[in-house]
Amino acid sequence: MAQTAEVTTPADPAPGPGRDPKAGRADHSLLRTILKKTPPYALIAPALIFLAVILLWPIAQMVWNSLHGYTIRHLSPAGPDPEWNDFEHYIRLLSDPGFWSILRNTVLVCVLMVGITMVLGTLVGILLHKLPQWFSTVVAVGMMLAWATPAMSASLVFRWLFLPGRGLVNHVLESLPDWLVGSGWTDYNWFLEPLSLFSVLITVIVWQSFPFVAVSVLAGLKSIPNELYEAARMDGAGGWRSFWNITLPMLRPLFSLILVLQIIWDLRVFTQLYVLANSFQNKDVYLLSYYIYQQGFNASPPNYGMGSAIAVVMTVMILIVTAYYLRIMIRQGETR
Amino acid sequence: MSAVTAPTKGTPAHRRSRARGPLLSKRLRMAGLYLAGAAVFLFSVFPVYWMVATAFKPVSEIFSGTPSLLPGTPTLEHFDRVINGELIPGVSFWRFFANSLTVTLASVLMGAVLSLLAAIAVARFRFRLRTAFIMVLLVIQMVPMEAMIISIFINFRQLQDATGVQMLGNLTGILIVYTAVSLPITIMMLRGFVAAVPKELEEAAAIDGAGNWTIFWRILMPLVAPGLVAASIFAFITAWNEFIVALTFLGRSTDYYTLPLTLSYYFGRYGTEWGSIMAASTLLTIPVMIFFLFVQRRMVSGLTMGAVKG
Structure with a gap:
């Protein structure tokens, strides 16, 4: 309903390349006349300068730092300048099996987080769509609680839930019949081994992020016109077929967008791991962002060059995903 | 249940079951949906609930070997301490x-x-x-x-x-x-x-x-x-x-x-x-x-x- 209004708005022939009715129409706007003396550049300048200095420039510096020997020694005003080191950080990283294992774990954990979040979120979104309004609202409000909980609080709660000795999860597992889950759960420490620690980590992340997917899918489902399903039913299509042939294609842009956002959010997980691992001693449980922080601020001496090299690897991974994201945004006309 | 039949909530699944499923199977189906909804609700809310419940429990209950769902004797001592x-x-x-x-x-x-x-x-x-x-x-x-x-x-x-x-x-x-x-x-x-x-x-x-x-x-x-x-x-x-x-x-x-x-x-x-x-x-x-x-x-x-x- 809402989009018909937008589509039928007669757009003035816009001088620019874009035909976005929102922006094109504004050409003869009075606001423009008013602000003629302040060109648009003056309006974006504060935000742009701010972003460029605080966030954009550091991305370039990250690359520069990664190519130089740069430790805390070089940072002190009296210290030497960082020196070019012939890609030493990258060579060391690529020949270090430890790094490859961290990279592999990061990708695996990310894939699992994103996969489980997407499947669970989509199922819950469909569920919310099928439930009566009042119950759907109740469940949605409950989900908001999980979504809104700050990462720090959530991590601490899950650490407490899975705590060896007194945690609720171990208690429940212990009280279940032994033939089902085995015995000796009470003192089981989830936070020592990568497999168990990452399981808890994935649980926290999924818990916090599935509501976003579910609510987005619900909004998407509501936007599909009923007539499509009716027509499909006339043609004899069953529920499963109309799901594959109507629901999925209609929601595809939404799915790609959520997928990209989830991948990017889950690749960078830091706070939750910081609390769950609770130390930098066990290198087996590092993920990329954790490794960056460890190199930059926990190693002795802090090695900014190495930390930046790892950051470059992570940024490249993210930018590949971002390129896909940009394509979606351009296709949707968000950049016009 | 009237909300289900409201036109805005109409989904293929509803209509299909209304059209051909017998009443009992429709009810079973609805019960299943409610159950799934309740499970999602519990999964979402429980950790938050556990956080708040623990905050109100006296130390003896927190350290007890058999955790109870509700604080037995709620206390503000932790909030006071924080x-x-x-x-x-x-x-x-x-x-x-x-x-x-x-x-x-x-x-x-x-x-x-x-x-x-x-x-x-x-x-x-x-x-x-x-x-x-x-x-x-x-x-x-x-x-x-x-x-x-x-x-x-x-x-x-x-x-x-x-x-x-x-x-x-x-x-x-x-x-x-x-x-x-x-x-x-x-x-x-x-x-x-x-x-x-x-x-x-x-x-x-x-x-x-x-x-x-x-x-x-x-x-x-x-x-x-x-x-x-x-x-x-x-x-x-x-x-x-x-x-x-x-x-x-x-x-x-x-x-x-x-x-x-x-x-x-x-x-x-x-x-x-x-x-x-x-x-x-x-x-x-x-x-x-x-x-x-x-x-x-x-x-x-x-x-x-x-x-x-x-």
């Missing part, structure tokens, strides 16, 4: 609360001004660098702070050494970074609101003799205000929850710790005081919960932008 005691020796809870609030509110205000100006430019003008600007916003939004943190830290440290203005170890540095971090998404959110203001309104006001400022304050602002509120709350939540920047920038300056950092510090020091840890976590969570209820709808459309329409 608020009136000292989470970090020598610094009171209110100091941390004030730090968090100061840095959050100041960054939200600065962000609101900067993003409103930029949003007006993007929504109302076509200029050569417009598309490039939007692309920059989208890319910056994606590059994680975890990757940039070392470079930003080095910059601020060098600036501090060069000028003598303290950037690290107090709130200045994190305030600046928090402002910048939220800008891309708040600009994109506000842009839609500015674009939705009909130019006819402005023209009519001008014909009636309204000046620039009058038009800005009386026409544009009231219409853009809901967007500004939503974007601001979004920025508020981001800044309130932020951890890694505070962790790197504040170091040992406990006087300036924000709440998440305080919690992490306290957990590292007194990792067995689960009652206090959960009480402090609850206090950290409450403001976010309140604001979240206001912007939930906008969060979805803000993040997925054009993908969901209608």
Whole structure:
């Protein structure tokens, strides 16, 4: 309903390349006349300068730092300048099996987080769509609680839930019949081994992020016109077929967008791991962002060059995903 | 059940079961849906409930070998200890609360001004660098702070050494970074609101003799205000929850710790005081919960932008 209004708005022939009715129409706007003396550049300048200095420039510096020997020694005003080191950080990283294992774990954990979040979120979104309004609202409000909980609080709660000795999860597992889950759960420490620690980590992340997917899918489902399903039913299509042939294609842009956002959010997980691992001693449980922080601020001496090299690897991974994201945004006309 | 038959809620599944399934199977199906809904609700709410319940339990119950779902004898001792005691020796809870609030509110205000100006430019003008600007916003939004943190830290440290203005170890540095971090998404959110203001309104006001400022304050602002509120709350939540920047920038300056950092510090020091840890976590969570209820709808459309329409 809402989009018909937008589509039928007669757009003035816009001088620019874009035909976005929102922006094109504004050409003869009075606001423009008013602000003629302040060109648009003056309006974006504060935000742009701010972003460029605080966030954009550091991305370039990250690359520069990664190519130089740069430790805390070089940072002190009296210290030497960082020196070019012939890609030493990258060579060391690529020949270090430890790094490859961290990279592999990061990708695996990310894939699992994103996969489980997407499947669970989509199922819950469909569920919310099928439930009566009042119950759907109740469940949605409950989900908001999980979504809104700050990462720090959530991590601490899950650490407490899975705590060896007194945690609720171990208690429940212990009280279940032994033939089902085995015995000796009470003192089981989830936070020592990568497999168990990452399981808890994935649980926290999924818990916090599935509501976003579910609510987005619900909004998407509501936007599909009923007539499509009716027509499909006339043609004899069953529920499963109309799901594959109507629901999925209609929601595809939404799915790609959520997928990209989830991948990017889950690749960078830091706070939750910081609390769950609770130390930098066990290198087996590092993920990329954790490794960056460890190199930059926990190693002795802090090695900014190495930390930046790892950051470059992570940024490249993210930018590949971002390129896909940009394509979606351009296709949707968000950049016009 | 009448809600199910309302036209807006009609889904293929409903209609199908209504059309051909016998009543019993329809009921079973509905029961299954309710059950699944209840399970999702429990999964979402339980950890939050457990946090609050633990915060109200006396130490003896927390350490008991058989955890009970409800606090047997609810107590405020943990909240009392968090608020009136000292989470970090020598610094009171209110100091941390004030730090968090100061840095959050100041960054939200600065962000609101900067993003409103930029949003007006993007929504109302076509200029050569417009598309490039939007692309920059989208890319910056994606590059994680975890990757940039070392470079930003080095910059601020060098600036501090060069000028003598303290950037690290107090709130200045994190305030600046928090402002910048939220800008891309708040600009994109506000842009839609500015674009939705009909130019006819402005023209009519001008014909009636309204000046620039009058038009800005009386026409544009009231219409853009809901967007500004939503974007601001979004920025508020981001800044309130932020951890890694505070962790790197504040170091040992406990006087300036924000709440998440305080919690992490306290957990590292007194990792067995689960009652206090959960009480402090609850206090950290409450403001976010309140604001979240206001912007939930906008969060979805803000993040997925054009993908969901209608």
